Amino acid sequence: MQPLKWDTPMDSVSNGTDNGTAYWNQFVQPVWRIVLWAIAYSCIVVVSVVGNVTVIWIIMAHKRMRTVTNYFLLNLAFAEASMSAFNTVVNFAYAVHNEWYFGLVYCRFHNFFPIAAVFASIYSMTAIALDRYMAIIHPLQQRMSSTETKVVVAVIWVLALLLAFPQYYYSTTDQLPGRVVCYIEWPDYTTFDFKKMYHVCVTILIYFLPLLVMGCAYLVVGVNLWASEIPGDSSDRYKEQLTAKRKVVKMMIVVVCTFAICWLPYHVYFLLHQFFPELFEETYIQQCYLAIMWLAMSSTMYNPIIYCCLNDRFRAGFKQAFRCCPCVPRGSYEGLELKSTRYLQTQTSVYKGSRMETTVSTVLHAAEEAEQPKVKVKGGIGPGGNAVGLQPHSSSLDLTSNGSSSRSVSKTVSETSSFFSSNNLQ
Structure with missing residues (x-):
C-alpha cells in the first residue's frame, strides 16, 4: 500500500x-x-x-x-x-x-x-x-x-x-x-x-x-x-x-x-x-x-x-x-x-440389503408359483384288471417351459444379488 x-x-x-x-x-x-x-x-x-x-x-x-x-x-x-x-x-x-x-x-x-x-x-x-x-x-x-x-x-x-x-x-x-x-x-x-x-x-x-x-x-x-x-x-x-x-x-x-x-x-x-x-x-x-x-x-x-x-x-x-x-x-x-464414513457405509449396506431381500423374496415367490406341475393322468387297464401307466406326465412344452423358467429364476436371483453387491462395493 x-x-x-x-x-x-x-x-x-x-x-x-x-x-x-x-x-x-x-x-x-x-x-x-x-x-x-x-x-x-x-x-x-x-x-x-x-x-x-x-x-x-x-x-x-x-x-x-x-x-x-x-x-x-x-x-x-x-x-x-x-x-x-x-x-x-x-x-x-x-x-x-x-x-x-x-x-x-x-x-x-x-x-x-x-x-x-x-x-x-x-x-x-x-x-x-x-x-x-x-x-x-x-x-x-x-x-x-x-x-x-x-x-x-x-x-x-x-x-x-x-x-x-x-x-x-x-x-x-x-x-x-x-x-x-x-x-x-x-x-x-x-x-x-x-x-x-x-x-x-x-x-x-x-x-x-x-x-x-x-x-x-x-x-x-x-x-x-x-x-x-x-x-x-x-x-x-x-x-x-x-x-x-x-x-x-x-x-x-x-x-x-x-x-x-x-x-x-x-x-x-x-x-x-x-x-x-x-x-x-x-x-x-x-x-x-x-x-x-x-x-x-x-x-x-x-x-x-x-x-x-x-x-x-x-x-x-x-x-x-x-x-x-x-x-x-x-x-x-x-x-x-x-456421521463417520463407516457408519454411513453400514447404513447404506443395511438399506440396500433390505431392498435385495425384498426383491429376491418376490422373485422366488413368483418362481414357486411358476414351478407348480401341471399333471395329466395317462394309462389304462392292464392284464388282470390292474391299472397301469398311472403317472403324472407333462407335455414336452411344459417341461421346456419349466426348465427355462427355473434357469431364468436362478439367473434373475444371481443377477439381482450381483447388482446389489456391486452397488455396495461402489
Missing part, C-alpha cells in the same frame, strides 16, 4: 515553512464526506473480520471440514481477516487526514503486510484450483495429505514475506511542516528504475500470473464437468459425486472472479502511478483512491458470504454460529456434523 503524493509546494503559507517553501495540504475533505467514507470502510472491517473468523471456526472445530480445499480456505480467511483488521482502518485514516499517527514500526508493517496477505490469499486460491484440477482430471493420482497441505501453506507465506520485504525495508517516516508522513524511500540506481521494476513484478506475481493459472485450470475442469451429459444408467452415487464436484468448482470460480474484479482497479491505479505520476497531484485523485481502495479491501468480506450461499456445510456452520440471532432461521446441523 503506497501513500499518495499528498503535499504540493504552494506560495501561500499554511501549515508552516521549511527553508522558505510553504507546504499546503490540498486534500482536505468536508466532515460529511469523511463520515460517509468512515461508514463504508467500517462495514468492510466488521463483515470481513466476523465472517472470516467464523469460517476459521467452522473448519477448525469440525473434523469433517478439515479437507485439503478447506485448509487453503482457512489460510485465505486468515489472510483476509488480518489484512482487514490491521490495515483497512489505518489506510483509511491516513488517506483521509493525510497525516501518519502510528510511528515508524507500524509504518513499515503497514506497507509490508498487505503485499504478503494478498500474495497468500491469491496463491491459496491457486493451490485450490490446482488441487481441483488434479482431483478431477487425474483422479487416480495420489492427493495431497494434511501434512503436505500445511507445508504448502507455509511455503506460500515464506514467499509472500520475501516478496513484501522491500516494502518493509525501505519504508520510513518524515516530519513535514505540521505533520508526519509515511512513505517508501526507494533507492536510486543509474542503470534501472528499481521502484518501477519492483511494482511491475509485484503486479504480475500477485495478480496476472495466478489468475492466468487459475483460469486455465478451471477452464479444463469446467469442460470436463459440464461439457458431457451424465449417462442415463449411472448410479446415484456417481451423480451425487459429480454434483458435489460441480458445486465446489462453481463456488471457487465465483471467489476467483470476485477477487479479480475487486483488485483490478487497484493494480491499474498503481501501474499508472508509476508511469504518469503527475496525474496524482490533482485534487480529485483522493476520491478515486478512496473508492479504488474500498473496492480492493471489500474483497476480504465477500468470500464468507459466497461460502454461505453456495456450500451446504458452511451454511450449516454459519447457522450454528449465529443461532442466537433472531433473524437467522433454524437449520439442520447434520450437514456439518456428518
